[in-house]
Amino acid sequence: MQKLVLQLVYSVVVKAFLRIIVGVKFDNGKFLLNEKQFIIIANHNSHLDTMTILASLPRKLVHKVKPVAAADHFGKTKLKEKLSNYFVNTLLIQRKRDKENPANDPIHRMIHALDNGYSLILFPEGTRGAPEVQQPLKPGVALVLLQRPHIKYVPAFMTGMGKAMPKEDSLIVPFNCRLIYGTPQLISDTEVEPILNRMQQDLTVLQGKLA
Template sequence: MEQKIHNILRWFFYGVVVRPILLLILGFNARHMERLKPRGAHLIAANHNSHLDAMVLMSLFKLCDLPKVKVVAAKDYFCRTPLMAWFSINVIGVIPIDRQGGADNPIQPVIDALEEGYTVIIFPEGSRGDPEQQAPLKYGVTKVLEAHPDVQITPVYMHGLGKALPRGEALLVPFVCEINIGEPITWHGDRAKLIDSLAASFAHLKSEMEVKPWQ
């Protein structure tokens, strides 16, 4: 019963609150939406420039699919208070990750979520970078795939959110978000090769957008 209430709240939050705001204030254009769908245990890897990233990606899914999707986010930001932690975990769909080194294995919650059959959205750069600038990818995603070698990872490149709500800002600025969804990548047991493949996919997806220098 409690889970049903959480699901209803999540549907309401994304369907009535998040999506209208995104469409009316920001607007976004997503390519290859057919590649973005829950497939059971699956990873979706996106570049990271804004706290909006998590909610924008979640809002791309059909409302009926939202209970099957979770998104990795910083525990120190999304769980600052007990109320915010409850809302983030049960309504937004956050998997809180400890970035302060307090957990023995900070990625274990991601491994557990995949074990339970969730589609999990992750940000391989770790923390948010400068607006529209991609930081080097970290190897945490490869540790997740080592625990679940049969899980594929779908790359997603986003542009615009870093200027709509950049790091350190609280005021939302109208700025169209471009989203490009790539083909799934298969893990073959080589950490460096996986990171190279993911970085190359991000670069290709960005090139397809034809982003102008001033955007």
């Protein structure tokens, strides 16, 4: 049942809303059907970001992709946790590592989701920043890919989302928004820093295409 709900909500309702009301222009995400699994890495300026990426996915993939989100925000109450998990298909994680307790450790939880066949949406900046201003990437995504190097990451860049729904504002207004994807690729380094540097370069290239 959840599969059908997610497909209907994002492939039809949310996509139409974002296109017609907000003014979002979507890159074609059909190329993702060629990938068995992937981790989408994207810049983060608005709560619209997750909705936009989910709406851009091919209908067949929506229920197989989990946006990674902070448990202290989207799971603040039991009701909010259930709604997030059901209607957004979130993977709720805590913000800090807990190596002694794998069940709570965010890296372990992301790897476990990948091993269960899911793909992920990650915002490596960790929090919403100023519109189109990139923040330093946190190491989590690199740590995950180092343990599962056969999984590709897919860079994605969004522009205008921070204006359509700014941080600390729940009002959505029309704006010229765009989502663009880069090429899926495997990591080519064995250290965190070079991996993050390459990802930062990929995002910067996409940002330049939207300038």
